[in-house]
Amino acid sequence: MKLTKIFLVTASLLFCPLLKAATYHISIKIDTGFFERKNALIKAEVNFGKTIDAKSIKLIKDGKKIPILFMPQKKYNAEIYWILPGETPSLTIKEYTLKFADGAWDTTPIGSAELQERVQNETNIAPNHSFEIVTEKAKKKTNWKGTKLPTGWVLADFAWAHRKLPDITATCRIDETEAYDGQKSLEFKSQLRDDKKDKNGRKLNLFGFAFSPVFPLKPDTEYSFSYQVKFVDIINNDGKHQGMSASVNFLGKDKKRIYPKNYAMNRLQTAYSTARNPKEAYFKKWHKVEYRKKTPPEVRFGQIWIGGSLTGRVYIDNLILKECGKSGNPVKVKVGKIITQ
Amino acid sequence: MKKLTKLGIVSLLAVVLCQVTYGEVFKFDFGTKDSPLEPGYTRVTETDAFSTKQGFGWETDKNKKPIRLYSRNENFSTQRAFLKMDAVLCDHVTGGRKYFYPTRNYKFKVKLAKGEYVAAMIMGKITEKYSSLINRPPYWYMNYEIKVNGTTAFTMKRGGLRKYLSDFCTAAEANFLPGDSLFYKYLKAYFPIRKFTISGDEAIIEISSACPVNALLIYPRKQKNKLEHELTALMKRSEEFINSQYKEQKPKLRQLSAATKKKFSSRGMILFSSKVDEITPYTLPAVNEMFRPVGEFLPVGEKGVLRFGLLPLKDLKNVKISLPDFVSKDGKNKISKDCLDLWLSNTTAFSSSGQTIYYKIRPWYAFPYKKQDFIAGATRQFFLYVKLQTNVKPGDYSGTITYTCPQGTADYKLFLKVLPFKLIKPDTSFGMYAYSPLNTRLRFANMQKQGKKMYKGENTFLLTNEFQEKAMAEMAEAGLNTVAQGPNLLFEFDKKGKVVEKGEGLKYWNAFMKIYQQVFGDKPIPAYGIGWGGLTHERIVPGFWCRNIKAFKHAGLTAKGKEQAAKLVRKFYATSKEQGWPEVIFYDQDEMANHGIWGGRLALERAKFFRKLSKEIGFRTCASMNGPVELPELPYLDIAIPNGSFPLTPKNVRQIRKDGCEYWIYNIGSKRYTFGFYLSKDLPKGRLQWSFYGTHNYLGQVPCLPSLGSIVYATMWDSNLNPSRRLDVEGIRQGIMDYRYFMTLQELVKKYQNTKNAQLAKAVQQGNELLKMISGGVEAEIAKPGAGIWSQTTCQRLRWRIASAIKEVQNAE
Secondary structure (H helix, E strand, C coil): CEEEEEEHHHHHHHHHHHHHHCCCEEEEEEEEECHHHHHHHEEEEECCCCEEEEEEEEECCCCCCCCCCCCCCCCCCEEEEEEEEEEEEECCCEEEEEEECCCCCCCCEECCCCHHHHHHHHHHHCCCCCCCEEEEECEEEECCCCCEEEEEEEECCCCCCCCCHHHHHHHHEEEECCCCCCCEEEEEEEEEEEEEEECCCEEECCCCECCCCEECCCCCEEEEEEEEEEEEEEEECCCCCCCCEEEEEECCCCCCCCCCCCCCEEEEEEEEEEECCCCHHHECCCCCEEEEEECCCCCCEEEEEEEECEEEEEEEEEEEEEECCCCCCCEEEEEEEEECC | CHHHHHHHHHHHHHHHHHHHCCCCCEEEEEECCCCCCCCEEEEECCCCCCCCCCCCCEEECCCCCCCEEEEEEEEHHHHHHHHCCCCCCCCECCCCCEEEEECCEEEEEEEEEEEEEEEEEECCCCCCCCCCCCCCCHCCCCCCCEEEEEEEEEEECCCHHHHHHHHHHHHHHHHCCCCCCCHHHHHHHHHEEEHCCCCCEEEEEEECCCCCCCCEEEEHHHHHHHHHHHHHHHHHHHHHHHCCCCEECCCCCCCCHHHHHHCCCCCCCCEEEECCCCCCCCCCCCCCHCHHHHHHHHHHHCCCCEEEEEEEECCCEEEEECCCCCCCCCCEECCCCHHEEEEEEEEEEEECCCEEEEEEEEEEEEECCEEEEEEECEEEEEEEECCCCCCCCCCCEEEEEEEEEEEEEEEEEEEEEEECCCCCCCEEEEEECCCCCCCCCCCHHHHHHHHHHHHCCCCCHHHHHHHHHHHHEEEEEEHCCECCCCCCEEEEECCCCEEEEEECHHHHHHHHHHHHHHHHHHCCCEEHHHHHCCCCCCCCCEEEECCCCHHHHHCCCHHHHHHHHHHHHHHHHHHHHCCCCCCCEEEEECCCHHHHHHHHHHHHHHHHHHHHHHHHHCCCCCEEECHHHHHHHHHCCCCCEEECCCCCCHHHHHHHCCCEEEEECCCCCCCHHHHCCCHEEEEECEEEEEEEECCCCCCCCCCCCCCCCCHHHHCEECCCECCCEHHHHHHHHHHHHHHHHHHHHHHHHHCCCCCHHHHHHHHHHHHHHHHHHHHCCCCCCCCCCCCCCCCCHHHHHHHHHHHHHHHHHHHHH
């Protein structure tokens, strides 16, 4: 009896660590859907339901281990990325097995730098995209009187050419009362001047603008660019092109605009016209504006510009600039149930 | 020393002055006062009247009113990367402008030292107006002459209208291949150099008013070689200037291995099948694609296409292609070669969308194959059309096509699977836009003063009808069953306010409708343009605005305008009844959202007006709509024709139907998917696309500068005046057939949905799941970035799945 007890205690002591590190597997099915894929990035969102050892994760296909990027999210959830190598036809279904074991939950991403860069490029490369990171007491300029700048960005309340006009009220500022994402957005307040006419003989409309820092872009690559816009206090100024616009300007290796006068080629322009849409479609609500374009071969860098030609108050938030997949439609992923081995 | 310097300066001035005035060599660059001047040339503008002091200038006939001259710089466009030309070619002087040229000649005089001279005159222009970049100058198609000192030195006789059109369209038969020069292929021909001799002490050069003069060079006869040398240098400079503005976007170049070349060298060529959307001159087949047979599956009674490539390994001369009969596996059944039709794609330099300085070489349109040469290394794309009779026995067929030339012979295997069912023809309207019969190049011949004179006695009416007939037959051949085309200014008001016929508009429209009826039967025609340009034009009915937003803002649609518009519409439908035309759907307006919120308001007013009239007279109305400001007009239309910018959200599509409109779609691209499986989502009743030929394109377009790719909306015609087949229209052909497959399976599923036959029920269920999978995969909002266009390969694979599902149901029946 004593021996039995000793045996049981010893056995439990021996097996406890093994029981604690139980292993599991999940079936993950991917479907290319209606689009052919070329080196497609696959994203699977997995809820592990418990703490797991990230280092133990293995993605297996036909007995081979596939390199992955493990990106922990909120507790026990993670995004797992990998590449579907080469060309894969449309209407193709493939099955993978994700294996893992118990362990301590770690919030550090694990995976190759190459995959991390790929994920970053296909997620968002717009600098300070939601204007959340702010530099205070920024150097004031003649055409900008604010105190807080979105870090890396340059703001202007109005064009330099109008700096000598008196009583300018147009502003371009960080705002903390309106936000689509996070706590802040970029606010533009315009000013319609009674004392000066523009080149079309209409009242001069002063409107601010913003430039992002320069960032790398790839040539011959399709990018999609979107942002959220909210229009408030709109007044018709009789202009033909009233609305907001945000562009990704295409720069060459010298960081200068390619084909400076060829606007069909030198930017990815994403505009929203208040003159071409009924007010109920955009007034006092966040609205997503999106466009996509392939960069010309000379492009090496990009810079985002935001500006407008309307009279009123406008908020901009959540800029998203990312590389598109071939079709723009992600590979569909179906994550199965966790099975204990 | 000072004296010597003075002497030197005086001598130099004398030499320079002599060169300009009475020297032996004269080089004039004609144009505006501020357009670029070729170095070493003397500027001549339209105001340089002849003076003895100057020694050159425009000569005026005594006792005659001087002809008014105009200068023009064709480097006018600042809007985008539009072709810029060099100092000599970019500008000219003419004896008229904007299609208006007097019948008299104009004269240029140069005072010469007595002697014998040779001269060359560069005469060219590429546009006529500023508003459109592809409007062709009358100079391109007029007869003209050049006289020197009263003697005819050059005569341009273009022959009859048919001969001229044939000559013009010859340019469409040429290919642009890797290494070709844009200048020489697409511009040089429009800047001919006319050479002549001069004797005596002056040159009075007389030119027809429509002729432009860009440059004039006069050299002593002894220096003829120098003139030739200067002309060669000028053209070289022009070529460099033009070509440097464009960059070719070449694919990554690959090479065939020596082993592959050796393997096929005795044949001299490689024939291959490929999945790529376009077989371009750069396409190299993969090893497994070389001589891989090409095949297609096709239901009885249908027309299908087998597409394949030819890669010449050496220059092939005079290649003869023999078409085969297709024979069934057991040898008992045959599809005759009479059912086959071989077409070859021509290659053109085509600007990439949004990247105006880049171009690609694309196989954009095709003509029926004629024996010809092929250049080594330049791959070409063939289409073999197979028209199946309805009595062909289903099964597998094969045949061998043979290419023969002195450099080699190659056989290529073809397969055809004839499917044992027929496709239904849904009642959906499939059409492309086209412009009214009078808005063609023939308009010059039958409407403009000089054209009428030049082609006097020619039956331009019959010629117009011939083109319309060929074009519509070609549309029907591609699977389209209507055309969005309207009339051109049929009626006007006389002094008493009575509606009367305007010119020959009604005669042409009536003839067009007769041809339409022959080709498309009684399918309703959406008469594009009738509501604004064709019947109730603002010129005919002032106050009934369509494009004049400013006037509408000021005064709205006036009561008189509405009254007159109503009279015209009544007259039109009364005539329609008399003539027995098929139903003409009244096209109220087009893309009014382009004019913003006020455009939407005007669209609503007009739609209300036409709705009331349509109820009274009995016709249906429609409008093409491209923005949400047009939503309010929906309750006043019978047919709503939105495009992706409307946008085509599920909510808007529901609204269209809720407001009682029939749902059609226009201009969402001419890809196979947008005419095929995309429609499976909401099953619209019509699908229109711009354009089979547009305003300026029909018979006015060949591949050339200034606008690469401007042929995108034009049907090319060959020198026999037969139409081409465009790559995008081929996509439309396949799309329509995809949709017919879908609808055929859907009809079978509906027919047998309550069957008690277990095997049939299973086949129906599987068919239904396939239909749901397809329509469920379509993203309705097609203009949304990332909505995605399914590739040809995906569409083809889905088509095969549908074909298999149809067969399953049939087998279980």
